[in-house]
Amino acid sequence: MSPTTPRVTKADLVRRHLEAVIDGGLGPHEKLPTERELADEFEISRLTVRRALDQLEHDGVVYRVQGAGTFVSEKSITKSFELTSFSEDMRARGLAPGSLDLRADVAPAGARIGYALGLSPAERVVHIRRVRTADDAPMCIEDSYLPEALVPGLVDALGEGSLYRTLDREFALRLERADQVIKVTVLEPDSAVALHVPPFSPAFLVQRTGYDTRGRAVEYAESLYRGDRYSYELSVVRPGRSDGT
């Protein structure tokens, strides 16, 4: 009676196997086993093998040439452009994430926040302000807003852990995608003090709206990252299809 059956698909097994093979000393432009060989080896259908390869190709790990085979990509693209929390992000950079100055309250959304979340301005939202640190140095000031209707009692449930993890565990909310607008700005003196940098230093202003699988706006956040310590890394892909929109 496990609600979430840990179902690993066969395609996932193949994908992981291939990732291991590649990591284990397969160089760029080296050829992977053919789809039919893999299908025989794992005793699964070729279609399933293709699904595994589709994922690897999408992630830029391999490329395929019709009639020739499947090959390891020259550069293993750093898998960015993925939605990660600040904590995950910092850990990936080898820094210890932390939080200072946690404040949380509930208030009406107001025009700007309401618009960003697709709510009426009178709707109540949970507002969380944090100063995020990396190796104990302040890295960013973050204001998060979440519709209270979706996360009743979040203020009390807030622990030291990741906000995303809390959302998942307590409210079964999984952020699936987010739209971000990144701007540059200069820091007002009070923000500069909080970030331990000189006044009017350049900084990132990131406005992020996060959506769950159903496309509902779950979070709107504005973050100020100090420009001297932070950089944005992302991969972009060219759309493979012809769109007439």
Next chain:
Amino acid sequence: MSPTTPRVTKADLVRRHLEAVIDGGLGPHEKLPTERELADEFEISRLTVRRALDQLEHDGVVYRVQGAGTFVSEKSITKSFELTSFSEDMRARGLAPGSLDLRADVAPAGARIGYALGLSPAERVVHIRRVRTADDAPMCIEDSYLPEALVPGLVDALGEGSLYRTLDREFALRLERADQVIKVTVLEPDSAVALHVPPFSPAFLVQRTGYDTRGRAVEYAESLYRGDRYSYELSVVRPGRSDGT
């Protein structure tokens, strides 16, 4: 005899049909036809329908609930995070793109550029410098470097058109993906003058390495965008799989 040359796959036809249906007045959370219905209507297999829906789901246009159906997402995510040239980018924002001060020459890569492109420092690269304009106002200073071995004679082939288009047409090089690092900086006086902003204004510094389908580094570019006029918009998605790497 029959058109056995499906340049456009059947899945693409279904996808486009569904996009049209959605644009034509289907609201958020409204239900799409079931997979089996679509398969019957188009007289194709369900597998093909699923491929079309996979694409739409990936783009955030629809979401699927097992046992319930497929529904239109609440917010049509602006499909950013796609690799676009400056020209395409500006046009998408309703601005007229242009170029000033075009300069192109060929020189050894040097340590930094060579490293970024995965070349020996002695390898020769084409260097293109442009001041990019939007509605005749300078928007960014861009330095592009391309391995000369991949684009022999590019300097002469450079016209007024898009660089990406030239690469595609003349050299059959299609940029498929790119890694970008975005930093903030302040403009040195000479750069500030070129961009018509006060000295030491904040700006984006974007370092981009572009790869073709085989994962070969094709272009390395450094761009300085004025921070008062430019903002970065992108969508990020949460990785759907469990990675133990």
Next chain:
DNA sequence: TATCAGAATTGGAACGCACCATTCGAGGGT
């Protein structure tokens, strides 16, 4: 020896089928 045509290989698209897991509503039991 060099070149070119054809066969073999390999990935790409598609079909039809079967079974499972989840959802949700209809119908029956209390």
Next chain:
DNA sequence: ACCCTCGAATGGTGCGTTCCAATTCTGATA
């Protein structure tokens, strides 16, 4: 009237097969 169960509907995973297109290999020929 309410609750619970069961089954139909629907998406998720998987199989085996067929044909096509691009590439590569091979062998015959000039």
